[in-house]
Amino acid sequence: MSAISPFSSAHRLYVKSLYKRCLKNSLDWTIRRDIWRRKALEIRAEFERNRNVHDPRALAVILEKAEAELAANRHPDPYILPISPGGTKWERNTPPKMGPIFDHLSAEHHH
Amino acid sequence: MYLSILILPFLGSLVSGLLGRKIGVTGAHWLTCTCLILASILATFSFYEVGICGSPVSIYLFSWIDSEFMSISWEFLFDQLTVSMFIPVLYISSVIHIYSIDYLSSDPHNQRFFSYLSLFTFFMLLLASGANYFVMFVGWEGIGIVSYLLINFYFTRIQSNKAAILALTMNRVGDMGLSIGFFALFAIFGSLDYSTIFSLSPFINETAITIIALLIFMGAMAKSAQLGLHSWLPGSMEAPTPVSALLHAATLVTAGLYLLVRSSPILEYSSTALLVITLVGASTAFFAATCGLVLNDIKRIVAFSTISQLGYMVMAVGISQYNVALMHVVNHAFFKALLFLGAGAIIHSAADEQDIRKLGGLIPFLPFTYSVMLVGSIALLGLPWLSGFYSKDLIIELAYSRYTFSATYAYVLGSITAGLTAFYSFRLISLVFLGLPNGIQSTYNNIHEANVVVIIPLFILALFSIFFGYVFSDLFVGIGSDFFGSAIFIQPNNISLVEAEFSIPILLKLLPTILSILGGGLGLLAYNWNKGIQLMSENSKFIQKVYTFLNGQYLFDVLYNQFVIGKGIHYGYIISKVYDRGVIEAIGPFGLSNVLQNTASKIAKLDTGVITTYSLYITLGLLSLLFLVFSPVLLDTSLLSEMRLIIIYLSSLILALW
Numbered sequence: 169m170s171a172i173s174p175f176s177s178a179h180r181l182y183v184k185s186l187y188k189r190c191l192k193n194s195l196d197w198t199i200r201r202d203i204w205r206r207k208a209l210e211i212r213a214e215f216e217r218n219r220n221v222h223d224p225r226a227l228a229v230i231l232e233k234a235e236a237e238l239a240a241n242r243h244p245d246p247y248i249l250p251i252s253p254g255g256t257k258w259e260r261n262t263p264p265k266m267g268p269i270f271d272h273l274s275a276e277h278h279h
Numbered sequence: 280m281y282l283s284i285l286i287l288p289f290l291g292s293l294v295s296g297l298l299g300r301k302i303g304v305t306g307a308h309w310l311t312c313t314c315l316i317l318a319s320i321l322a323t324f325s326f327y328e329v330g331i332c333g334s335p336v337s338i339y340l341f342s343w344i345d346s347e348f349m350s351i352s353w354e355f356l357f358d359q360l361t362v363s364m365f366i367p368v369l370y371i372s373s374v375i376h377i378y379s380i381d382y383l384s385s386d387p388h389n390q391r392f393f394s395y396l397s398l399f400t401f402f403m404l405l406l407a408s409g410a411n412y413f414v415m416f417v418g419w420e421g422i423g424i425v426s427y428l429l430i431n432f433y434f435t436r437i438q439s440n441k442a443a444i445l446a447l448t449m450n451r452v453g454d455m456g457l458s459i460g461f462f463a464l465f466a467i468f469g470s471l472d473y474s475t476i477f478s479l480s481p482f483i484n485e486t487a488i489t490i491i492a493l494l495i496f497m498g499a500m501a502k503s504a505q506l507g508l509h510s511w512l513p514g515s516m517e518a519p520t521p522v523s524a525l526l527h528a529a530t531l532v533t534a535g536l537y538l539l540v541r542s543s544p545i546l547e548y549s550s551t552a553l554l555v556i557t558l559v560g561a562s563t564a565f566f567a568a569t570c571g572l573v574l575n576d577i578k579r580i581v582a583f584s585t586i587s588q589l590g591y592m593v594m595a596v597g598i599s600q601y602n603v604a605l606m607h608v609v610n611h612a613f614f615k616a617l618l619f620l621g622a623g624a625i626i627h628s629a630a631d632e633q634d635i636r637k638l639g640g641l642i643p644f645l646p647f648t649y650s651v652m653l654v655g656s657i658a659l660l661g662l663p664w665l666s667g668f669y670s671k672d673l674i675i676e677l678a679y680s681r682y683t684f685s686a687t688y689a690y691v692l693g694s695i696t697a698g699l700t701a702f703y704s705f706r707l708i709s710l711v712f713l714g715l716p717n718g719i720q721s722t723y724n725n726i727h728e729a730n731v732v733v734i735i736p737l738f739i740l741a742l743f744s745i746f747f748g749y750v751f752s753d754l755f756v757g758i759g760s761d762f763f764g765s766a767i768f769i770q771p772n773n774i775s776l777v778e779a780e781f782s783i784p785i786l787l788k789l790l791p792t793i794l795s796i797l798g799g800g801l802g803l804l805a806y807n808w809n810k811g812i813q814l815m816s817e818n819s820k821f822i823q824k825v826y827t828f829l830n831g832q833y834l835f836d837v838l839y840n841q842f843v844i845g846k847g848i849h850y851g852y853i854i855s856k857v858y859d860r861g862v863i864e865a866i867g868p869f870g871l872s873n874v875l876q877n878t879a880s881k882i883a884k885l886d887t888g889v890i891t892t893y894s895l896y897i898t899l900g901l902l903s904l905l906f907l908v909f910s911p912v913l914l915d916t917s918l919l920s921e922m923r924l925i926i927i928y929l930s931s932l933i934l935a936l937w
């Protein structure tokens with residue numbers, strides 16, 4: 169992500185996404201929120217510690233390290249909301265398309 | 280009366296499926312439920328007449344196939360084994376029909392769903408009541424197809440499609456073995472009737488019996504989700520929960536067990552097959568229990584618990600205790616259906632949330648569901664005096680009392696599995712009902728106990744889970760009980776019930792129960808009181824690796840995808856494209872056009888554009904020409920021919936070099 173300059177909106181979004189992914193992954197492992205709280209604070213502290221790093225190269229190294237750590241700790245069976253893609257209710261009873269019936273006879277033949 | 284038990288669900292299915300538009304949703308509900316309840320009542324009468332009064336019924340309808348030696352008829356046999364299977368199948372199917380009225384109320388295609396459910400019940404009854412392997416196989420294939428349709432009920436979901444195809448193809452592997460087994464049976468016995476085969480089996484060569492027994496076991500392995508052919512069962516949790524309760528807990532998966540128990544007169548004459556069955560069963564029980572420890576989807580946990588319990592049943596067959604295996608089939612059907620339906624009730628009340636990590640603290644919201652889930656769980660653990668105790672603990676004791684290596688292996692794994700079972704059951708209870716809410720607030724705002732249509736089935740199943748073992752254990756597995764009569768054959772050498780009852784040290788008898796209590800306590804401790812244990816999974820790399828391995832089901836799917844599926848498709852393609860075409864095709868039009876095409880493409884390859892290659896062609900052409908010119912001389916066998924031959928060779932050599 170070194171191409172994104174620090175404190176651009178894209179960078180902010182990326183860091184926020186990384187933070188959220190770290191939190192969610194950690195909660196997937198720990199399950200109970202009261203026990204997880206401490207871990208969440210640790211993750212927050214880790215992000216806060218690098219809050220004032222402005223050097224793009226140093227930032228890239230830090231973010232790469234965080235990504236690698238997240239990948240190494242990744243939960244094999246992450247929580248997915250039932251109605252999200254991959255969830256247990258995803259695509260269930262998708263309503264059929266209710267548009268007008270396609271008229272094959274009057275449509276032009278395409279070659 | 281006996282044929283009505285079969286016909287009623289079939290008629291319900293036909294009308295609900297084909298006339299669904301006429302009778303409407305409510306009509307389909309009423310019709311199928313009535314048919315099933317009537318059939319259940321009749322099945323109760325048949326249990327009394329055949330089972331308790333001891334008068335098996337055989338019904339011959341008409342001849343089906345009559346070709347040379349092969350004579351197969353539509354014949355039904357209602358003996359003690361059949362009616363014992365009828366009871367769980369019909370009772371559970373009836374309560375599941377009733378339960379589905381509420382569960383499927385918000386889904387479209389109710390008529391189709393109820394039609395499938397009833398059709399499934401019909402095929403299961405057909406399977407259990409056929410008097411020869413062929414009629415049984417019709418039921419066997421029928422439940423295979425209907426299970427495909429039911430798993431694929433939400434046909435717009437890709438995952439459902441995949442799960443259904445997986446279930447069908449996995450079962451096909453077993454069916455292949457089973458079909459070859461039938462060929463072998465027919466080749467050796469000249470018949471597929473139970474009566475003929477079972478009365479002749481003592482006189483048949485043991486190797487032949489072993490091969491047949493192993494092939495039959497292959498079919499049972501796929502249907503009953505034993506290790507290696509198990510992966511379709513967790514996948515099939517894509518189906519609506521009542522389907523999981525009916526098919527993947529109570530009935531479909533017990534078809535394999537029924538086949539093994541029915542074939543007891545064959546299996547008993549092959550110690551090798553029994554050894555294999557014991558080892559596979561015990562390994563399956565242990566494998567599935569370890570996987571169940573770390574899963575998070577509530578239905579998948581119960582599914583793996585099912586595989587584990589099926590392992591116990593197969594283990595019981597392996598140690599020749601068919602009546603105990605059947606007792607566990609029936610007990611398990613009741614408490615597993617209860618667990619599945621309870622899970623369905625939770626899922627429905629919690630806005631279709633299936634992940635136990637996002638539930639928690641549900642006791643005040645769902646007190647009744649909690650009670651029945653607890654009943655189901657402790658019946659599953661086999662805590663004393665609940666139904667699981669009378670069959671599961673007995674299986675483990677019987678394993679010890681055989682004093683053979685394989686049976687001891689089964690005893691050790693069975694005991695450990697009992698502890699693991701308790702752990703994952705109480706993990707589920709802890710995460711779903713105890714502790715603090717972990718889910719989304721809006722879910723908790725709307726949580727409520729299900730309505731009476733769901734409560735009644737759960738209540739009935741809970742009663743059965745508590746009392747069935749206590750009431751029926753002496754009938755099914757009591758010492759000296761002749762309930763099964765000639766339906767089950769156990770070789771006198773293999774009877775170990777007396778040993779198990781009187782000669783095992785009390786500590787070894789109680790070991791599974793002690794391990795269950797320990798496992799259950801640990802489950803409660805780890806997920807309720809001790810915070811360190813929960814944090815461990817995130818902080819320790821080793822635990823994460825083990826977790827990933829177990830969560831991935833020992834990476835069986837990866838192995839299959841990497842090494843089996845691709846090669847299988849490749850060889851399957853070759854077989855269907857080359858071997859299956861037959862001689863007429865191979866030398867007929869397809870073969871001819873194929874040869875012409877191949878030859879043409881090979882000749883075209885000669886045109887390389889390389890000068891040296893062309894010079895080689897010219898040389899070869901020259902040599903051929905020389906050969907043609909001089910062939911009368913070469914092939915002449917007179918005296919002067921050798922002299923002439925040398926001259927020709929020399930001249931051609933000079934010509935070629937030049």
